[in-house]
Every structure is written in structure tokens, then in C-alpha cells.
Amino acid sequence: MSLDGLKFKSESKKGKRSGVHRRVKDGLQIPVNRQVYLVWYAYTQFLNKSGTLNKKLLKEWKLKPFGTYKRSRKSVDGKSRKITADEFLAGFDEWWDENWKDLFAEKEIGFVQTVDSIPKKPESNKIYIEVPLDTSSHILRSKCKEIIDNEMKSRKIKLDTKPISTAKYKPEVYKNFDYLVWIRKLSAVHLSESGVKNVEIYQTLCKERIQREYLYFNVPIQISRQRMNRGEKPLSNAKEPNTVWREVQRDVKDAERVLGYVQKGQFSISKPKTKTKRKVKKKK
Secondary structure (H helix, E strand, O other): OOOOOOOOOOOOOOOOOOOOOEEEEOOEEEOOOHHHHHHHHHHHHHHHHHOOOOHHHHHHOOOOOOOOOOOOOOOOOOOOOOOOOHHHHOOHHHHHHHHHHHHOOEEOOOOOOOOOOOOOOOOOOOOOOOOOOOOOHHHHHHHHHHHHHHHHHHOOOOOOOOOOOOOOOOEEEOOOOOHHHHHHHHHHHHHHHOOOOHHHHHHHHHHOOOOHHHOOOOOOHHHHHHHHHOOOOOHHHHHOHHHHHHHHHHHHHHHHHHHHHHHOOOEEEOOOOOOOOOOOOOOO
16 A cells, blocks of 8 residues: 555554644645545545535546446455445545645645745745754754744744645544544445345444444444354344444434535534535435
């Protein structure tokens, strides 16, 4: 998988992903982990397959007709097993390498570089400092900080000002966004629209789980897994069918809400202020 110079921090033991800015190269960055865009791509391809994707988005994202891309990746976690969402993930690496700069890249926050000469018309939000290299770095840092602080004060620039993103498409996700969970939710809505019952959706996603996040937590997981290994129904189906139904139904509703945003060229995974429903193509 080519990351084109993009480096991620290692994941924590709990599998959570940080939402901090990521350095790319040439003064460009993406505001969140690449996995966020993987999920955005998958949801977009879901709409592309159904024929309900915004035509403007289809053109700007340079998406090929659905089914063009072959499954070139092993799986989301790199293991050779097929999952329900595979068809929507296919081709991401190739598409990302060709389009991330135009669609998602923004100027790196605090990007500092050396220059050979001062421009005739310097940008108003920049200053140029001459730094002697025959002095200790500790003294230089202190002096540079003093100069920068004074300049910001004189120009009335607030230190806590949130930088404005220059990216064409900007995702909005919560800090500990977990892409595996949202791929599971997309799988749930896909199976649901295919006519699969909630209990069967639960069984399918448990069997093809990628990591522990792929399971539904509000049921007795260990006992259910043992029963499934023996070819029996999970404990949740035998004793808590309502719990299974609610868990799957919640996933379907969550995915439907995100698909509503994706249709508009947005990717927002947070508690919405207003309800956003996606348009479903009516069958003739």
C-alpha cells in the first residue's frame, strides 16, 4: 500500500485513532488519519453502486464506474479473508495516490522552510528572519520566539486562532474515530438493503469480524463465539433477540445518516444538529 510519503502514528492497544494533523510532504498535510478517507471512499462507492451518487462528486472525485476496480487489497487489517464491505473498498490505494492532493490536502500548519531570497511582495502572514548558525540553538530558539511573539502582538494576531483549512473536501470526525466500526455499519446497511434480517446480519458480521471492534459489545461475546464454533446460534439470539435487533438497527441508522452527508459531498460523523436522510433510488 503506497502512502506517498504519509506516515501515521502507531495505533494504541485499544485500536483508537488520533485526529491530529498528519505531515505529508512539500508543505501539504491531511487533517486526519488516512483511514478516515478510506471510510469516506467506501461510503461514496456504496452510493456509486446504487446510482444515487451526486454527479458533481462523481466527476470531481474522478471515480470510475463501479466494478472497474478489482479487489487488490487483502482486507482492511491486511489478512486474507473476504468481508462484506470489500467491494466498496476495492481500488482505494490506486484512487488515493492519484487524487488526495487535489481533494484533501491542505497547507501544513506552521510549515517552516529556508528561502534563498526574500520575495519582492512578502505575504502578510509571514516574516523572514536572519539566523546566525554560530550560536547555540537554545539561544536562537529563545530569540526567534521573542521576535515572533512581538510580531504577532503588533499585527494583532490571536495565538489561539484556529487555522482555516484550505482543503477542498474536509471530513468532520470525532477525536477517537474508529474506521473499523464505520465499515461494519456500512456492511450492516448493505446487508439490510439486500433483504437480510437483523439477526442474520449480526451473525454474518460476527463471523467476518476484522478485529474485536467488529463485534457487538452489548452481548455475551465469549459464550456466543463458543456456541457459533459448535454450529449453534449465538447466545444473544437465544436469550436477547431484542438486543441484537437494536444493535444492528442502530448501525443501519448511523450508516444511513452518514450516507446522507456523503451525497452532499460531506463526511460528518458526529451527533447531527438536524436529521439528514439520504435519497434512496426507487425501484421501478
